[in-house]
Amino acid sequence: MLNTGSDSAEPTQEELRRLVNSVIWPGFHGTTLPSWLRKVLGEGLAGVVYFSQNIDPDSPGQIAKLSAEVRAAHPLAVIGVDEEGGGVSRLQAKRGSLVPGAALLGRLDDVELSEAAGRTLGRLCREAGINLNLAPVADVNTNPLNPVIGVRSFGADTALVGRHTVAVLRGIQALGVGACVKHFPGHGDTVTDSHLGLPRLDLKPEVLKAQHLPPFQQAIEAGVQAVMTAHIVVPGLGDPAQSETPATLNPAAGELLRSLGFRGLQITDALDMGAIRATVGSGLGAVQALLAGADLLCLGNPANAGSKSEEAEYLEVFDAVLAAAQNGQLPREVLETASGRVMAFARWSTQAMEAAADTRGGAVEQDWAARIVNAFSLSEPPSEPGEISRTTNELEELAKKLAWPTGTELHFLDARRGHNMAAGPSGNFFAAALSEHYQLRRSSLDQLSSTPGAVVVLADALQPGSEQLEALTQLAKKAPKAICINAGMAPGVQLPLSTVNCFDSSRITARAVAALLSGSVPGR
Template identity: 45%
Template structure:
């Protein structure tokens, strides 16, 4: 049978697809597909015009008018990962900071505020919170996006975050099942393997997902991670792993991480990956960040990314690789999520919580200071020794540089993040350029022993011992020899607080 010409089957296929798209207005192809039954769309930073507060709500209304029950997701975690505030950085505390403060009522209030912002944008699903337990300090993609490194801590904050988000009338999509916290490869660029026994996965990485299920989370996002204990297929395509999610009592929608990420695209192709994901038990296929902004880097366009997956599903139905019943099962789960969203109401207490929390206080309590980082009265030079942000972060903002160079006596040296350049060479060039009378503020985010940034800080300490360090990532296992602010995040809110710590206008931080 040729399913590509059957409107009922095409609508069934479209109803399990969740693409991203380019631009701040709805492209014609997206409106046509919504009219044909497309589940909805996912917003990223490039879909938002920061200069026009009315733009995103108007876009959401247009997409909602094109299809009843449309699912509009936004990849908004708050803190380090933000789309709604991508232009300037988030004004919400991040997960690692909330885990440090360890007050679940605060985490619930931040979730409620996040939901209020998402709801105001016209979106109705938020791809948060992160339930990964960051057990690998060198993790290149999770890090400060996690509430912490222990399952108990992460579990209680995941439950609080889910409660806050969903009491704000928005569906939470917890991620990345069954855990991305022990990886050393970014799945945007490759296929991570986690060589852990089942007992370790069960004890250390699955409890936060169970906490989310127990809290009534509406959706769970999969990870593109291979756990050999479950077989050689990545979790997104692995029926054993997705089946275990149902065995845990989860009855909501299973959402894939983006199928255009290299972990799936390079190993399987997004189209074949989509077929395998539905067959494995996934319900809603996230096609993700369009190619010229995402990991394909211009190989195709947004509509090509979408049609590759859609046509692969239709072809798989034609040749029997995929059954109609599997697609119907997924479609029911997506419809249930749409009904959940339509019925969701804002709990008055949640609205009050969202108004009541003090984000700057949370950040002040979370960050730590070692040594004398005071630079009041000195001329400063900001030197960014971080590498490029991961695609998961993908913000155009550099809040720390903006906050520090707002001072008239502070200059920025170099072209910003390394973007793959050798950190030692960049540091050597900067030391030759920066006058000795200027105090260097070095921005870092990956300072575990043996890392390039760690080696660069050793050189900096020898050459300019009066320098200070601002670490936006997780603190090193061994303390730096230079005075350091460990910020646990890279949000605008964090940058403003840290700038105050350096200049002596912010008090009450941990030593």
């Protein structure tokens, strides 16, 4: 926090610049610390956020060394990462997460297992020198058409989401790493991806309070260190003008969060996302977010398409906040309060790291494959006209119906349409896992012969009317015995192919699916 020696003394320009820096949290390119970033860390920058481009899995200790570089420039830096497990991983992005995602944990509904997953995430962060994990997701996924939350949520039941949110955050924080629940006040009933546009949460206040706020309330009562706000419009939250702005920029959303008893770190979702960039822009968005109660301005991933250079992104926000502080639009007290909370978290993390006795957090895999297969299901197409699809969770039946002999030539089609913006680009872990059992041949629908033999297609968005569902329909005409691996939510529609719903795209899930297709049930 700014120290001027007097509550009424005006800060010097150097002090004001340090104060502005202390609430800014950028991302960057590369696996070493850029010179510009080293400089501004020395000038009081809050810290950095890691993305997959900052991690080199082929260089043991690289990320811990990078964190040491950051802390050499700023000993109390906040170093963060999105390490949710499942399909959203930075530390294991290139080879795939060995921690199952939230939807699988919710389907298993074992809070001890969820806490173990949290401890593993905390251990991964701790060993990398990271002190804040932007996880878990506390959104209740009540809209099956949600394009950005989906399997990142523990489920559609408020109580279930609440208990597993608490379990995972406790596991993370047991390792001395702060957890950050997201995306307040709830991103689960939206149909727009806030990376690309501005979603609306068209719910009555009483529905929001009953369905979507409880997991955040439970997390706050459990001692969560940080909460990330959502770039969503919540009609009726605040006065008419406020309620048409994203929650991150809406003072009423900040007031609502604090009314739940939260005294920790309020973090913005990335300011480079379409919901902010395409409306007010990152610079003005940063000023409005601080006025709305934010403490830490997450700038986002400079590797995303359309992003400015990392330094230009930082300067846009820094210049806007500095100008607003100089012209009186942004009161000094607002900046000092935000900066004080950032420093309070940094001090908490130092003490928590020292106090955490168990730095192992359990084995990384913990025989996850044997556990998560119990959450899979098989949806079968009707065998006769007029019948409805049948779904089974019986693993032995599932393996028996699906099995191909090891070594079979397997045509592999990927029907997915790019990567989820929250997850970022990653490898095809299903193809890699299947290659351990079969002679894999990557194909397209056009390349298949009239008698293609064994065929598997990978999908993750099979909602009614989707391109992927249409692709399955066309494939069924050519290869009716093909099998679909669905890494997304199980759709509430009749599917044209036998489909394994695995609710996740992590490496550990891909391995479990591949084992089932080869006729074995992991752990049995």
